[in-house]
Amino acid sequence: MIAARDPLAASSAESESLLSIRQVIKRYGKRPVLRGISLEVASGEFLTILGESGSGKTTLLRLIAGFEELDSGEIWMGGERIDRIPAHRREVNTVFQSYAIFPHLSVFENVAYGLRAKNTAKGEIPERVTQALAMVKMGEFAQAAPSRLSGGQQQRVALARALVNRPRVLLLDEPLSALDANLRRQMQVELKSLQREVGITFIFVTHDQEEAMALSDRVALLRAGVLEQVAPPREIYGEPATAYAAQFIGQTNLLRAQVRDGVATAGTIAWRASGGSGEATYSLRPECIRLAHGSVTPASPDASVARFRGSVRNQSFGGATDLVEVDCDNSLVIRVRIPNPGVLSGEHEFEFNAGDATLVREGEDA
Amino acid sequence: MYSRTYKTAVTIPPLFWVTIFLLIPYAILFCYSFWSVSSMQVIVHTWTVQNYVQLVRSPIYLQVLFRSMRIAASVTLCALLLGYPLAYYLSFHAAKRKDLLYQLVIIPLWASYLVRGYAWKTILGSDGVLNGLLQYLHITNRPMEFLLYSPFAVIITLTHIYTPFTLLPIYASLEHIPRNLVEASHDLGASPWSTFRRVILPLSLPGLLAGATFAFVLTLGDFLAPLLVGGPSGIMISNIVVSLFGAAYNWPLGAAISFCMMLLVITLLFATERLEKRLTIS
Numbered sequence: 168m169i170a171a172r173d174p175l176a177a178s179s180a181e182s183e184s185l186l187s188i189r190q191v192i193k194r195y196g197k198r199p200v201l202r203g204i205s206l207e208v209a210s211g212e213f214l215t216i217l218g219e220s221g222s223g224k225t226t227l228l229r230l231i232a233g234f235e236e237l238d239s240g241e242i243w244m245g246g247e248r249i250d251r252i253p254a255h256r257r258e259v260n261t262v263f264q265s266y267a268i269f270p271h272l273s274v275f276e277n278v279a280y281g282l283r284a285k286n287t288a289k290g291e292i293p294e295r296v297t298q299a300l301a302m303v304k305m306g307e308f309a310q311a312a313p314s315r316l317s318g319g320q321q322q323r324v325a326l327a328r329a330l331v332n333r334p335r336v337l338l339l340d341e342p343l344s345a346l347d348a349n350l351r352r353q354m355q356v357e358l359k360s361l362q363r364e365v366g367i368t369f370i371f372v373t374h375d376q377e378e379a380m381a382l383s384d385r386v387a388l389l390r391a392g393v394l395e396q397v398a399p400p401r402e403i404y405g406e407p408a409t410a411y412a413a414q415f416i417g418q419t420n421l422l423r424a425q426v427r428d429g430v431a432t433a434g435t436i437a438w439r440a441s442g443g444s445g446e447a448t449y450s451l452r453p454e455c456i457r458l459a460h461g462s463v464t465p466a467s468p469d470a471s472v473a474r475f476r477g478s479v480r481n482q483s484f485g486g487a488t489d490l491v492e493v494d495c496d497n498s499l500v501i502r503v504r505i506p507n508p509g510v511l512s513g514e515h516e517f518e519f520n521a522g523d524a525t526l527v528r529e530g531e532d533a
Numbered sequence: 534m535y536s537r538t539y540k541t542a543v544t545i546p547p548l549f550w551v552t553i554f555l556l557i558p559y560a561i562l563f564c565y566s567f568w569s570v571s572s573m574q575v576i577v578h579t580w581t582v583q584n585y586v587q588l589v590r591s592p593i594y595l596q597v598l599f600r601s602m603r604i605a606a607s608v609t610l611c612a613l614l615l616g617y618p619l620a621y622y623l624s625f626h627a628a629k630r631k632d633l634l635y636q637l638v639i640i641p642l643w644a645s646y647l648v649r650g651y652a653w654k655t656i657l658g659s660d661g662v663l664n665g666l667l668q669y670l671h672i673t674n675r676p677m678e679f680l681l682y683s684p685f686a687v688i689i690t691l692t693h694i695y696t697p698f699t700l701l702p703i704y705a706s707l708e709h710i711p712r713n714l715v716e717a718s719h720d721l722g723a724s725p726w727s728t729f730r731r732v733i734l735p736l737s738l739p740g741l742l743a744g745a746t747f748a749f750v751l752t753l754g755d756f757l758a759p760l761l762v763g764g765p766s767g768i769m770i771s772n773i774v775v776s777l778f779g780a781a782y783n784w785p786l787g788a789a790i791s792f793c794m795m796l797l798v799i800t801l802l803f804a805t806e807r808l809e810k811r812l813t814i815s
Contacts, residue, residue, distance in 0.1 A: 234716050254719040255728075267717040271735045280731075281721035332721065 185210040191240035202392040215379040218389035260329035281332040299331035413450035434499040438473035438521040453504035455523035459516040565788035584789035605752040611692040616700035624707035650761040657681040682764025699744035706740025
């Protein structure tokens with residue numbers, strides 16, 4: 168039905184895209200904050216916008232919510248262009264970083280706020296509010312004043328207040344950053360199961376890469392106003408597109424190598440590599456490297472398993488695995504993650520599968 | 534922890550000040566209100582409640598008191614109607630003009646009260662600026678006499694003088710509203726008007742109340758504006774007190790009125806403070 172009105176809806180319907188961000192540019196004064204962002208968000212998806220502070224992630228969220236005006240580009244939702252619609256008419260709701268609970272209203276009235284604003288039938292309000300509060304396990308606090316709630320409880324109220332309106336997209340602006348570590352992990356689990364339960368599209372902003380990986384269907388990695396990579400967490404981890412992505416998501420070794428005749432060489436390490444000749448950067452995750460057992464095999468760059476020697480410089484105990492810093496020649500330090508190695512010292516031989524060294528782009532410096 | 538000496542040192546001066554300049558004068562005033570004036574124009578130091586009886590019995594005092602309260606209520610209303618929108622604009626929409634506009638609100642407070650009173654006299658008088666303009670534009674052909682020397686003139690003058698006092702606490706309370714609450718309201722589907730009614734206005738009520746109290750109490754005690762622009766119909770309760778302490782030479786009656794006014798104002802301040810505390814959400 169909508170497709171008849173809008174020529175672009177057909178294509179977006181194919182990809183089941185609910186929210187479509189197209190070439191969005193935003194400046195604060197002369198400073199560019201977002202430099203041409205394009206992003207499709209599917210219906211029911213849990214998408215995380217991940218970036219350092221100042222990367223523009225909150226600005227992007229505020230543009231979707233309607234708190235900021237974009238300088239150029241378009242935002243579409245379900246076949247309708249929304250970037251010119253005022254915030255109060257957009258079918259999105261936001262969970263604010265500082266919760267923004269109305270201090271003069273009870274928990275119940277906070278949650279009922281959106282329903283009342285949209286003139287929901289009076290009889291329907293108590294039921295929906297009670298349901299929403301039950302969903303976040305805050306049913307017994309309905310009549311409480313917000314000032315009596317802890318941070319975690321306010322967080323839940325903020326969530327109920329947004330979800331009760333059944334938005335098409337829920338925006339979450341670093342909602343867990345103010346909670347302590349334990350509560351945070353617990354809320355992560357609850358948030359994820361809540362999202363599955365209600366089936367609403369979540370766009371979640373965070374600077375915490377572990378949180379992003381644990382929660383998201385896809386991660387949009389933002390760096391200085393440009394999207395570095397948009398992919399499922401496993402894909403970003405396994406096949407980072409850029410050196411920045413490799414470093415930001417998990418730990419890695421970035422190997423700046425010379426490639427010639429199908430062999431990449433970085434200092435004393437050489438491995439079989441595909442691709443053209445010249446300079447290239449490879450990402451090698453610490454857990455892909457292991458201690459080499461048996462000293463027989465000579466290191467051969469043609470083999471699928473690459474070997475190198477190095478002396479243990481530092482070893483930090485991490486429970487299941489230890490992170491070992493290995494000093495190779497040419498001031499090349501490789502980090503290796505080894506399960507229960509015991510205490511290591513001196514020179515050791517290490518190996519990794521050549522296929523685990525992933526070619527990454529060197530992003531432009533921001 | 535502060536030492537005992539330090540605590541004493543910081544407590545003594547204000548205590549001294551309050552005692553010498555407030556408590557003792559009030560006590561003297563209180564005594565006077567129970568004395569009387571003889572036919573020989575001498576103050577008789579014998580206790581009597583005659584002054585208070587006279588206040589209730591003779592209609593003129595209550596009449597003027599009610600007029601004063603009416604004028605004070607009108608000034609309060611006008612000051613709120615002028616001050617609130619301006620404070621709202623300053624706080625939410627003025628952006629870069631904020632500092633300049635704020636200064637423009639403050640600057641009149643530096644001008645002498647008397648100058649501002651006289652200014653209105655020259656504006657409202659029968660040969661005044663306003664009448665001159667109206668006749669020049671042929672809107673009226675005779676000067677309008679009711680502009681000056683009327684309660685109307687008092688209300689205009691005092692509204693002008695006390696609007697900044699009303700605006701400032703409102704502005705402060707608006708500035709204290711976290712902006713993400715306003716965003717949250719929009720986000721939840723409330724229109725700008727609905728957001729004002731359901732978030733901004735309730736959260737600024739303490740400031741509004743403080744501003745209203747300023748305007749009401751200051752007007753109620755004012756005697757210069759009625760003197761300058763009020764005329765006989767614009768006489769207020771303080772003018773009566775002034776004349777009783779002056780030409781009429783009836784200090785005891787004047788003291789009794791003053792004391793009643795003081796009780797009225799203290800009750801009012803106490804009530805609004807209670808209300809403000811209840812409205813302020815920590």
